[in-house]
Amino acid sequence: xxxxxxITAAQTVVTAGSNAAITITFxxxxxxxxxxxxxxxxxxxxxxxxxxxxxxTNGNDSATFSWSNPVPGAQLTVSAKAQVTSGIxxxxxxxxxxxxxxxxxxxxxxxxxxxxxxxxxDDTAAIRRCISAAAESGGPRAVHFPAGTYKVxxxxxxxDGTALFVPSNFIVTGEGSASVISFTGVVNGGxxxxxxxxxxxxxNIIFRDLTVEGENNPYVYTSQNQSAxxxxxxxxxxxxxxxxxxxxxxxxGFSFHDRGENERVHVIMCRTLDCANGINVNANHSLQIGNVxxxxxxxxxxxxxxxxxxxxxxEGQNGGIAGGGNQSDNTVYPGSIIGFNTxxxxxxxxxx
Numbered sequence: 622x623x624x625x626x627x628i629t630a631a632q633t634v635v636t637a638g639s640n641a642a643i644t645i646t647f648x649x650x651x652x653x654x655x656x657x658x659x660x661x662x663x664x665x666x667x668x669x670x671x672x673x674x675x676x677x678t679n680g681n682d683s684a685t686f687s688w689s690n691p692v693p694g695a696q697l698t699v700s701a702k703a704q705v706t707s708g709i710x711x712x713x714x715x716x717x718x719x720x721x722x723x724x725x726x727x728x729x730x731x732x733x734x735x736x737x738x739x740x741x742x743d744d745t746a747a748i749r750r751c752i753s754a755a756a757e758s759g760g761p762r763a764v765h766f767p768a769g770t771y772k773v774x775x776x777x778x779x780x781d782g783t784a785l786f787v788p789s790n791f792i793v794t795g796e797g798s799a800s801v802i803s804f805t806g807v808v809n810g811g812x813x814x815x816x817x818x819x820x821x822x823x824x825n826i827i828f829r830d831l832t833v834e835g836e837n838n839p840y841v842y843t844s845q846n847q848s849a850x851x852x853x854x855x856x857x858x859x860x861x862x863x864x865x866x867x868x869x870x871x872x873x874g875f876s877f878h879d880r881g882e883n884e885r886v887h888v889i890m891c892r893t894l895d896c897a898n899g900i901n902v903n904a905n906h907s908l909q910i911g912n913v914x915x916x917x918x919x920x921x922x923x924x925x926x927x928x929x930x931x932x933x934x935x936e937g938q939n940g941g942i943a944g945g946g947n948q949s950d951n952t953v954y955p956g957s958i959i960g961f962n963t964x965x966x967x968x969x970x971x972x973x
Contacts (some may be wrong), residue, residue, distance in 0.1 A: 728765035728794060729755040738769025740803060745773045745784055756788045763792035766831065768799035774806045775814035783818035783852065787826055793817070795831040797866060802833045807848050807873050815852035815878075822858035829865040835872035840895035840916065848874030853883065859904075860884040870894040876917070879903050882924075893917045899934075902927075919943070919964075926956040933963045 732738065734754065735747035748771065751764050776784045784804070787793060795802075804816045816833060819826060833850040850869050853859050860883060868891065869876035875898040879886045886904035889911055893899045896917040900909055905924040912932045914920070919934045919941040934941045941964040944957070 728763035728792065729758075730765050730767065731771070732767060732769075736766075736769075736771055738767065738771050740770035740772060740801075742772060743774055744771045748773065748785060752785060752787065752791075756791065762788070762790050763794065766793075766795040766800040766802065768796050770801040770803055772803045772805055773816060775804075782814035782848075784814070784816050786818045786820060787823075787828075788820075789823045790825045792827045792829075793831070794827075794829055797830045798832050798868065800831055802831060804833060804835050804850065804872070807835060813847035813849075813874070815848060816850045817852065819851075819853045819859060819862060821854050823862075824860045826861070827863045827865070828867060829863070830867075832868045832870070833872070833876075834870045835896075837873050837895065837897070838871040840871060842897060842916075847878075848872070849878035850875070851877050853879040853886065858883070859886065862886045864888045864891055867891040868894070869896055872896040872898075874898060875901055877902065879907075888912055922957075924957070928957070929959045930961050933965070935965045 729751050731744070731748050731751045734751040736744040736751070737747075738744065748764075755762050755764050773784050775782050802816065804814075807814045817828065828851060835850075850872055851864060851867075852875070853862065859879075862879075862883075862885070864877055864887065866889075867876075870893070872893075874896075876893045876896050877888050877891070877900045878898070879902045883904035885906045886902050887908040887910075888900050888902060889908060891900075892913045892915070894915045894917070899914040899917040899919050900912060901921045902909060903923045905926060907922065907924055907927045909920055909922060909927070909929045910931055912920075913935070914932065915935045920929060920932060921943045922929055923944060929942060932942075942959060942962060944959075
């Protein structure tokens with residue numbers, strides 16, 4: 622076993638309710654004597670995350686946290702470090718996520734509306750029908766992509782080139798790496814087509830457990846195309862949008878593109894591989910935590926009280942982490958925190 626800290630509750634789903642409790646267990650083999658293991662838990666459904674810190678002694682141990690009435694989709698992020706009390710610090714950060722799910726929620730299955738998921742049939746129209754049915758129903762406003770590869774083509778230019786619009790109070794889910802959305806017909810230098818679009822003034826939207834791939838394979842780097850897998854429209858008023866456990870690969874444009882002045886747009890535990898652009902979020906109180914960006918432009922952010930932490934940027938293109946973004950005055954406001962990120966090689970620009 623490699624030297625390090627281990628969080629056994631990583632990516633665990635528990636039931637939301639009035640008395641939800643989570644037990645997080647730590648083990649380590651760092652051989653610290655004397656020393657402690659410190660755990661930090663962030664509850665980030667509030668505008669500003671509230672850290673809860675506990676000290677855990679050497680060896681195996683656990684800590685239990687109770688949260689009164691967490692809503693479905695709420696998340697806790699967990700990190701840990703070890704520090705020798707003599708002053709010599711040995712720090713290895715690990716991140717885990719505990720999410721809360723409502724067992725009563727049901728999602729509309731895209732296959733029930735004609736989607737095939739065989740990688741060759743164009744499923745765009747079927748997925749649109751499924752989203753419309755869920756949005757107009759009195760039941761759960763959620764759609765689910767079972768395992769498969771779903772081919773989606775760009776939308777009309779009159780619709781900003783967006784293939785699939787997602788309304789407020791909506792959830793889009795899949796089965797992780799088994800649920801692939803193949804975004805076809807987007808080329809370098811072409812119109813700024815988008816796979817998923819979030820319109821102005823939308824709120825309370827979750828995308829999770831999906832894989833999105835484009836056609837930039839074999840990979841050719843370009844910084845010119847403004848297409849995006851997930852695009853938040855230019856303007857303001859968007860709030861409470863979560864991207865969790867999303868993988869984007871081989872895209873000509875952005876993986877996550879938030880172009881407005883918004884609130885709480887979070888990208889957590891996502892991955893980009895061979896994409897022209899990685900994460901661009903311009904929202905107050907945003908969290909970009911635990912993401913892995915490989916051979917893509919890194920993270921660009923702006924806004925008040927943002928946290929950019931525990932991200933890994935590998936073989937980055939055109940810089941690592943940049944502040945400023947598309948805010949009206951191009952400013953990173955006081956209160957933002959950048960910390961514990963790893964940047965392992967960039968081909969151009971600066972690390973931070």
